[in-house]
Amino acid sequence: MARAEHEPTLITSVQRALRLLDAVAELPDGATAKYLARSTGLKLPTAYHLLRTLVYEGYLHKVDDGTFVLGERVSELNTAGRGHVTRGRVRAVMSALCDSLGAAIYLGRYHNGEVEVAEIVDNRRCPRVDTWVDFREAAHATAIGKCLLAGLSRDARADHFHRHPPADLTPRTVTRVHDLVEARRAELVLDWEEYSLGTACLAAPVAGAEPVTLAISFPANRSATTTEYLDPLRAAADELSRALVLDGNAASF
Known part of the structure; x- marks a missing residue:
């Protein structure tokens, strides 16, 4: 046959x-x-x-x-497999948030002394921000960076800005090092056209062994209605916190 x-x-x-x-x-x-x-x-x-x-x-x-x-390769695959499961859960939460808010979604972390954007979920209807300045050099001007830095000690923040002096990216960018170093940890962090004119960003901390944040970007002319974003962003950040803690894979995404 x-x-x-x-x-x-x-x-x-x-x-x-x-x-x-x-x-x-x-x-x-x-x-x-x-x-x-x-x-x-x-x-x-x-x-x-x-x-x-x-x-x-x-x-x-x-x-x-x-x-x-x-053998050892099986153990390595097992570890990597858990990481893939975690990444899948993270992206599922981000995709649902992107669809519900109509905004690009970012997952950032502070790793080895630098700001990293580990995951981005967007689509044609809500494209990601044009990265015209590397986020590692623009932590002072982005909600992602400021939220991550707020999870560090004062000395660690001072060290970061010693290595990456804040520069004016737009007329709204905050560059005074004292204000940036003394910034207190907040439940939500807002960047309103500090990184890019016409764009706003909100970020919420995610619990983990190292600073992690979940953020969204959207047109700045919608910033007057950011209340529609607050609860969903907080809820998604909480869901990711639980997933990362349960999986024990906060550094694997």
């Missing part, structure tokens, strides 16, 4: 290797090649060949007594 058009082309050797990995994973103390061959229905030479390949690639480790156990 001819193969159906919708039927996928499967690589038998890959399937067999995965079956061996599954079999080893079910046995905390590992298993011999003979046992694994029997349990997976493979011929012993085939099992040996696949096991040697899996050991070589780091997915299995052969113990001195001849048993096979899971």
